[in-house]
Amino acid sequence: MLYEVLMIGVMVGAIYTLITIGYSMVYGVLKLMNFAHGDVYIFGTLMTYTLLAKNQWHPALAILLAAVAGGLLAALVEIVAYRRLRAAQHRMISMITALGAAYVIQNLSELRWGNQVLPFPSLFPSKQLMVMGHAVSLTHLVTLVIAVGVIAVFNIFLKRHKMGKAILCVSEDISTSSLMGIPINRTMSTVYFLGGVLGVIGGVLYSSSYGAVSLGMGFRGTVIAFTAAVIGGIGSLGGAMIGGMILGISENIISVYVSSTFRDPITFLILIAILLIKPTGIMGKVEQGKV
Amino acid sequence: MGLLETRNLVKSFGGVMAINDITLDLEEGDILGVIGPNGSGKSTFINLLTGIYRPDQGAIRFGGHDITGLPAHQVTRRGIARTFQNLRVFSNVSVLVNILIGQHTQIQNRLYHLFLTPLAARKREKAAEKKALGLLKMANLADRRDELAKSLPYGEQRLLEICRALASNPRLLMLDEPCAGMNPNEMDTLADFIRELRAKGHTILIIEHNMPFIMSLADRIVVLDAGRKFKDGPPEQIQNDPEVQDIYLGKEDDI
Amino acid sequence: MPEGTVHEAEVHAVLSARSKPRSNGTIKKKVVGLSAALVIALVLPQVVTNTYWLGLLNFLIIYSILCLSLNLILGFTGLLSLGHAAFYGIGAYTTAILMTRYHVGFLPAMLASAMLALVFSLFLGIPASKVRGDYFTLLTIAFGEIFRLIAQAWIGFTGGAMGIVGIPIPKVFGMPIRTETQFYYLGLILLAITFVCLTIIVQSRIGRALIAIREDELAAKSMGINTPWYIIMAFTIGSFFAAVAGSFLAVYQTTVTPSNFRLEESCLMIIMVIVGGMGNLWAPLAGVLIMTLATEMFRSLAEYRMLIIGGIMMLVLLFRPQGIFGSSAFKD
Known part of the structure; x- marks a missing residue:
C-alpha cells in the first residue's frame, strides 16, 4: 500500500515539477506572481480534451498542438499584460494585473468548456506490471517516465542551447543581460512560452492519470506551482523538482492516510510552515539587498 | 567619553571582510568625515551603526548605552538619524508629510490616544506640524510643503531627506554621500546647510566621495581602506598624507 | 483656543501662490461635501422605495465597509491581501453560529465576531509581517483557502456547503430590524x-x-517605525471591520454559505479599491459604486x-494605475 502511494506521489511530484518550472523561472526573473499560469495550462488541457475526446485526434498530435497553443497564450499574456509593467513599478500592480489576466482566461475557458468536471480519456493502457515484486500501474510508470524525460530535455536545452543560456543569464541579472546584448523581450516571451508548454504537458499528464479535468484545477495549479517553487527555492530547476516532489508525495500520503477532504488545507499549512521556518526555500539562497 | 564609540567592529559578507576591526570615537558637536575608495566599507559601516546590519563581532556604544545589534527603528529612537546614498524620500507623499513621518518617534500618539483623548492627540499633531514647518523653513522648502516629494528637483529632495532625518530630533546625524549626483550649485547650498547645522551644535557623520566638499566641512577625517581604519586625523593632515593619496591612486590604477 | 489661531496665521504666512494647501476654503468644501453626502444617504430610502434598489443599496454598504477596511491594508500599507473575504467570512459565520445556536443578541455577536477576526488576523499577521x-x-x-x-x-x-440558515432577526437596543429600510439605516451607522x-x-x-511602509520599508524603519508592528496593526484593524461587514451580511441575508467568501470575493474587493483609487480614503467608495452598478447592469x-x-x-492598472479617483498612490 505505502509503496503504491509513494509511487503515485512521485508521479504527481514529477507532474507538479513540470507545472512549477515555468512559474518558477518567471518568478525568479521578474519576481512576478503569475496568477494566470494555472489557467493557461488548464486551457491547454481542456483543448487536448476536445481534440482527443471529440475530434479523435492522435494523442501526440493533440498534445503538441495544445502545448503550443498554451505556450502562445502564456506569451501573449506576457506581451499584453506584463511587459508594460516590467519597469520599476510597485510590485503589487503587476500582481493584480496578473490576477486580472487569470480571470479573463478562466472566463474564456468557461465560456467554451463550462466549469463542470469532464472525463479525460486515459492516454496509456491501464495494465499492471510487476517491478521487483510490486504491482505498478503502467499508466503511472509511463507518465513518470515522460515527465522526467521532458524535464531532462528542458534541462539540456537550458544548458546547451543559445536561448537556454540567455534565459539563465536573464534570470541571473536582467539589467546586465540587457547590457550584454541579450534581447530581453524575446527571452522573456520564450520563458513564458516554454512555461506554458511544460505546464500544458503537466496538465495533460495529470488529467490523464486521474481521468478528469475541470476549470477549477487551474487556480489550484497556480497555488501548487507557487508553493512548490517556494518550498524548493525559487528560480532553479532543482528547486522546482524538490518542491514538486515534496508536494506530490506528501499530498498523496495525506489523502490516503488522513483524509482527502483535508488534503488541500494541510498542503497550505505545510506552505505556511515553510514560509515561517525558511522563507528562502530548501534550496534557496539568502538574498542580501543593497542599501 | 565620546557620543559614539565603536570597538573592534567586524562584519563579513560570504567570507569577504567588509568591515574589519574598526574602533572609532566621535565627540559631541563634531563633524566627522569618513572617506575611502569604492568598496572600502563606508556604507557597510553606516549600515552597521544604524542597525540595518548586525555586526559579527565588536560593540557599538551610543550616549553611554550599548546599542550593538539593536534593530534600525530602535537605533533611531535612541537618537541616531540617517540619510541614504541612493535617496529614499517617500516620493508619493507631500513634503510636509515626509517630515511628519520623520517625526514618528517624537509624536506620542498611540492608537488609544486617538480615540480616548482626541483633543490632546490633535494638539500634539498640530505641534508636530508647526515644528515640521520650522524645519522646512530652515531648508527653504516651506513654500513647497504640499507638493509631492518626487516633484522636487534632485538637490531639494536631498535637503528634504536631511530635514526628515533631523525631524526625529537626533543626537547624531549620519549622511551617506549627500552630494552624490548634485550639481555645484546644489552642493554649495548643501554645504551652507550643513554649516548651519554645525553652528546649532549638531553632531554629524558624513560619508563622502567629493574631497573638497568633505575637507571644507569636517573637523576630523577617517580614511577606510579594505574594511580597515587606515588613517584618522584633521583634514589638513589627511589631505597631505602621501599614503592616503596612494590608496586612491592605486585603486585608480587598477581600473 | 488662541494657540490654534496663531498656528493658522503662521501656516498662511508661509504659503506661496504656487502651492494649493488645505486652506480654509478646501476644508469648507470638504465639510459641505461630507454633510451633503450624509443628507443624501439619510434621505435616500425615503425616495427609493423599490425593494430591489434598497437591496442593492444594502450590498453597496457592505462592500463599502469591506473596501474601506481593505484599503487600509492594500492602499495605505501596500500589502496585497487575498484573504479579506476570509475575515469577512469569519465575521459572518461567528455571528450566524452565535445567534442561531446560542441565541446571543446581534450587537454582542457582532462584537464577538470582530474580536475573533482580530485574533485570527493576529495569528496570520504576526508571521505575515516577517515575510516579504x-x-x-x-x-x-x-489562509483564505483553509478557511x-x-x-x-x-x-x-x-453546515458545510449548505451553510447556516435561519439566522434570527437582529434586535438593536430592543428594536427589531426587519425591513430593507431598517437594514439600510443599521448598515449606514456601521x-x-x-x-x-x-x-x-x-x-x-x-x-x-x-504610508511610509508602503513607500519604502527600509526608510520607514530608519524613521523609527517598528514596521512589523504597524503591518500587524493595519492587518488586524482591517480584518476587524471586515468581520463587522460579515456580521451585517449574516443578519441581512439570514443565511451564510462558503460561496459568499471565495477568493473571487477578495478579488472583487481589490478591484473595487483599485478602480476607485488606492491610498485615498474616499476613492474606494467610488469604486464600490461603479463596480456594483456595472455588475448589476451586466x-x-x-x-x-x-x-x-x-x-x-487589467485595463485600469495598465492605463491608470492610480485608479479613477486616486491621485498617485504608487512609485513610478
Whole structure:
C-alpha cells in the first residue's frame, strides 16, 4: 500500500515539477506572481480534451498542438499584460494585473468548456506490471517516465542551447543581460512560452492519470506551482523538482492516510510552515539587498 | 567619553571582510568625515551603526548605552538619524508629510490616544506640524510643503531627506554621500546647510566621495581602506598624507 | 483656543501662490461635501422605495465597509491581501453560529465576531509581517483557502456547503430590524463608524507610518517605525471591520454559505479599491459604486462576469494605475 502511494506521489511530484518550472523561472526573473499560469495550462488541457475526446485526434498530435497553443497564450499574456509593467513599478500592480489576466482566461475557458468536471480519456493502457515484486500501474510508470524525460530535455536545452543560456543569464541579472546584448523581450516571451508548454504537458499528464479535468484545477495549479517553487527555492530547476516532489508525495500520503477532504488545507499549512521556518526555500539562497 | 564609540567592529559578507576591526570615537558637536575608495566599507559601516546590519563581532556604544545589534527603528529612537546614498524620500507623499513621518518617534500618539483623548492627540499633531514647518523653513522648502516629494528637483529632495532625518530630533546625524549626483550649485547650498547645522551644535557623520566638499566641512577625517581604519586625523593632515593619496591612486590604477 | 489661531496665521504666512494647501476654503468644501453626502444617504430610502434598489443599496454598504477596511491594508500599507473575504467570512459565520445556536443578541455577536477576526488576523499577521511582500500574499491566499475548505468540510459546525440558515432577526437596543429600510439605516451607522474610525487612524501618526511602509520599508524603519508592528496593526484593524461587514451580511441575508467568501470575493474587493483609487480614503467608495452598478447592469451577461472584472482590472492598472479617483498612490 505505502509503496503504491509513494509511487503515485512521485508521479504527481514529477507532474507538479513540470507545472512549477515555468512559474518558477518567471518568478525568479521578474519576481512576478503569475496568477494566470494555472489557467493557461488548464486551457491547454481542456483543448487536448476536445481534440482527443471529440475530434479523435492522435494523442501526440493533440498534445503538441495544445502545448503550443498554451505556450502562445502564456506569451501573449506576457506581451499584453506584463511587459508594460516590467519597469520599476510597485510590485503589487503587476500582481493584480496578473490576477486580472487569470480571470479573463478562466472566463474564456468557461465560456467554451463550462466549469463542470469532464472525463479525460486515459492516454496509456491501464495494465499492471510487476517491478521487483510490486504491482505498478503502467499508466503511472509511463507518465513518470515522460515527465522526467521532458524535464531532462528542458534541462539540456537550458544548458546547451543559445536561448537556454540567455534565459539563465536573464534570470541571473536582467539589467546586465540587457547590457550584454541579450534581447530581453524575446527571452522573456520564450520563458513564458516554454512555461506554458511544460505546464500544458503537466496538465495533460495529470488529467490523464486521474481521468478528469475541470476549470477549477487551474487556480489550484497556480497555488501548487507557487508553493512548490517556494518550498524548493525559487528560480532553479532543482528547486522546482524538490518542491514538486515534496508536494506530490506528501499530498498523496495525506489523502490516503488522513483524509482527502483535508488534503488541500494541510498542503497550505505545510506552505505556511515553510514560509515561517525558511522563507528562502530548501534550496534557496539568502538574498542580501543593497542599501 | 565620546557620543559614539565603536570597538573592534567586524562584519563579513560570504567570507569577504567588509568591515574589519574598526574602533572609532566621535565627540559631541563634531563633524566627522569618513572617506575611502569604492568598496572600502563606508556604507557597510553606516549600515552597521544604524542597525540595518548586525555586526559579527565588536560593540557599538551610543550616549553611554550599548546599542550593538539593536534593530534600525530602535537605533533611531535612541537618537541616531540617517540619510541614504541612493535617496529614499517617500516620493508619493507631500513634503510636509515626509517630515511628519520623520517625526514618528517624537509624536506620542498611540492608537488609544486617538480615540480616548482626541483633543490632546490633535494638539500634539498640530505641534508636530508647526515644528515640521520650522524645519522646512530652515531648508527653504516651506513654500513647497504640499507638493509631492518626487516633484522636487534632485538637490531639494536631498535637503528634504536631511530635514526628515533631523525631524526625529537626533543626537547624531549620519549622511551617506549627500552630494552624490548634485550639481555645484546644489552642493554649495548643501554645504551652507550643513554649516548651519554645525553652528546649532549638531553632531554629524558624513560619508563622502567629493574631497573638497568633505575637507571644507569636517573637523576630523577617517580614511577606510579594505574594511580597515587606515588613517584618522584633521583634514589638513589627511589631505597631505602621501599614503592616503596612494590608496586612491592605486585603486585608480587598477581600473 | 488662541494657540490654534496663531498656528493658522503662521501656516498662511508661509504659503506661496504656487502651492494649493488645505486652506480654509478646501476644508469648507470638504465639510459641505461630507454633510451633503450624509443628507443624501439619510434621505435616500425615503425616495427609493423599490425593494430591489434598497437591496442593492444594502450590498453597496457592505462592500463599502469591506473596501474601506481593505484599503487600509492594500492602499495605505501596500500589502496585497487575498484573504479579506476570509475575515469577512469569519465575521459572518461567528455571528450566524452565535445567534442561531446560542441565541446571543446581534450587537454582542457582532462584537464577538470582530474580536475573533482580530485574533485570527493576529495569528496570520504576526508571521505575515516577517515575510516579504509576495509571501504575504501567498500566506493570505493559503489562509483564505483553509478557511473556505474548513467551512465546507466541517459540516457539523458550519453546515458545510449548505451553510447556516435561519439566522434570527437582529434586535438593536430592543428594536427589531426587519425591513430593507431598517437594514439600510443599521448598515449606514456601521459604515459611518467604520469611516470615522479609519479616518482618524489614517490621518494620524499611525496612518503616516503605514504610508511610509508602503513607500519604502527600509526608510520607514530608519524613521523609527517598528514596521512589523504597524503591518500587524493595519492587518488586524482591517480584518476587524471586515468581520463587522460579515456580521451585517449574516443578519441581512439570514443565511451564510462558503460561496459568499471565495477568493473571487477578495478579488472583487481589490478591484473595487483599485478602480476607485488606492491610498485615498474616499476613492474606494467610488469604486464600490461603479463596480456594483456595472455588475448589476451586466446582470444578463452573468457568464461574462469574471471576464468583465478581470478585463477592468487589467485595463485600469495598465492605463491608470492610480485608479479613477486616486491621485498617485504608487512609485513610478
